[in-house]
Amino acid sequence: MNSAPVIPTVFDVQRIRADFPLLARTVYGKPLVYLDNANTSQKPASVIETVSEHYRQHNANVARAVHQLGDEATAAYEGARDKLARFINATSRNELILTSGTTQATNMVAYSYVLPRLQPGDAVLTTVMEHHANIVPWQLVAQRAGATVKAAPINERGELIVEKFIEMLTPEVKLACVTHVSNVLGTVNPIRELARECRKRGIPLMVDGSQAVPHRPVDVQALGCDFYAMTGHKMLGPTGTGALWARREHLQAMPPFFGGGEMIREVRFDGTTFAEAPHKFEAGTPNIAGFVGLGAAIDYYQSIGFEAIHAWEQQLLSYATERLRDIPGLRIIGEAAEKEPVISFLLEGAQATDLATLLDLEGVAVRSGHHCAHPLMQFYGVPATLRASLAFYNTREEIDAFVTALLKVRKLLL
Template sequence: MTVKPSHPSVDFDVQRVRADFPLLSRTVHGKPLVYFDNANTSQKPRQVIEAVDDHYRKHNANVARAVHLLGEEATAAYENARDRLAAFINAGSRNEVVLTSGTTQSMNLVAYSYALPRLKPGDAIVTTVMEHHANIVPWQLVAARTGAIVKAAPIDQNGELIVEKFFELLTPDVKLACVAHVSNVLGTVNPVREIARECRKRGIPLVVDGSQALPHRPVDVQAIGCDFYAFTGHKVLAPTGTGGLWAKREHLQAMPPFFGGGEMIREVRFDGTTFAEPPHKFEAGTPNIAGFAGIGAAIDYYQSIGFEAIRAWEYELLTYATERLREIPGVRIYGEAKEKEPVISFLVEGAQAMDMATLLDLEGVAVRSGHHCAHPLMQFYGVPATLRASLAFYNTREEVDAFIAALLKVRKLLM
């Protein structure tokens, strides 16, 4: 990442925003909380919390199974989430959005409903070294069952995908390509439009993991040109256990169901079952209805602020935090891509990541330590783990200062 000099604060009323997030006002171990673990899960504004509370207080019922008013209201809230998500990512149709528990379920849906029936010995799936395990393990599982193989495109030391090498791997045996829009460890933004264009030239469907992109930038799946786009609700201010999969209509029509059960059928007979039309044929069982009511409120919240303001503020925070970290002797930052989102993975020479995170927590600072569900990436850099500070638009420069002060204190204790 090329870090520009710090500039005066953008016109962003972060204190007004923070007032909407109840958890940000709490203390941890007697210290004001500094929450820098947003790539793991975002905090929730009161508007989302109130939407979930309102559902359980006033509208609690199951979806699509009752003609009474509560059932109609629950169904309306659930389907409204589909409408809102479809508009949020610019899907061509609401029926291209399957509601899931998050990216992991979405990836497994593609793996078992799309890839598994099509793979055979000698086929290949291409992914990259920087992927989250959710964009590696499902492909390994279906490859093992079919005789296919998984190939990984390399990255450089700056944490950028070597795009030419990715394209070289797109040989005629490749039946699926998979890439993160944004790396959860490095913050690297991958050129997904360019990758999608090259995949289309070769007739290779592309799956994009959008978990880390959706919280920070507007996403237009039609403009990207991919075949599948997976995302997670709890990283975009919404409740846990929510998310979705966007897929081209023709893929959803051709894919068999992954889960069987109630609500995904037209008629069940012992001599054969007929299934509902997409997306409902992929939504067996009772979903997290209250959680999806919260997604609508989360999207409203993003739109009330606007991504232009969010991106400007987060860029300022990323720039400032990166500059401050570089002032600390012995700090190595992993991920210096030219374009990245507000995620900083780093290590301090002579200190273990877990020890640092534990002591930072005692100072009220919440960061992530470990392999971040990215073992191959850790192996590439030759480290078992890193510390990861991931920022959001409700964080402040003062929190960055508190984080740096805590880090200096902890470093002194461990040296």
């Protein structure tokens, strides 16, 4: 695990917590300890207020009206695209398609980019640690084309076996895809190295960035991948928001995934011509207020800075890991050398769901289940795990409360 970096003195977790209204509530009469951030993050007041203000003062459809409200809504919506493009260091705002999240983004690549290129005998390469959203779309298009989906292995520590991934980059592979950060293990994958090896072989690389963007700066140019997907509700933003970044040459070659209004240049019954990317992929009325809120979420991240965020989260991860290791019979699943603040674990003799239910009664919100990662559960030979996932607004005191509650419920179950 990474050694904990020094936290900049400007980082004040209690001041930050005051920005998140929901963190002040109680559950079953106990202070809420929210440790389900890999599932969805909480929202700062600035995001909540921005969405409310949009509906109160600027509500109108985008790109279709010449009146002032339409201009204001369009400016705010497209402004979110600009913020996202800068946030991940895209070379152009036109490389960024606004989606409902990573799942839509992945399906867009599957059906618009991969399917037209697949032939019988071809393959898509993924890994054992992937979320179902980075497995099932590839299976669906592979079945249509008579192709296959291959999965690169991991080791017991939960790390991708990089040399095996590279060995599997054979000529029949038309796309490789990998998560930047595992939603179950917290493992950080070496995207630059994987992208470099894919480029040598002319194989595009798609990255699921859902669990990376909330914790670390992402620079798609430096990473060298071809596609990068992200989800807004995991990065302080509203649900139903996200984005797909793709290299310009891919977007130009891809046909539209959805058809409808706003993605066209001209519609005639003898043929339709489409708008340029990204708009040709954005049919229909989008989640305007949601993206305006996502723009505010990006502003919030930048007001704190990822150096401070990452340093604090790594200290929390180290502290939580040490506390959990002291609990008899507790097994941590996945201890990669480089991790983001996610800890999956099992307690001998107790079912994960029972533990999560009892912890909830103590005010502690954690996740139990397969975490949309059945192949990973199968690798470890377990049906489910308990997952505690941290964010920069969590505290050491919350970790102590979590461990105290875990020891209490352990006595009830064992």
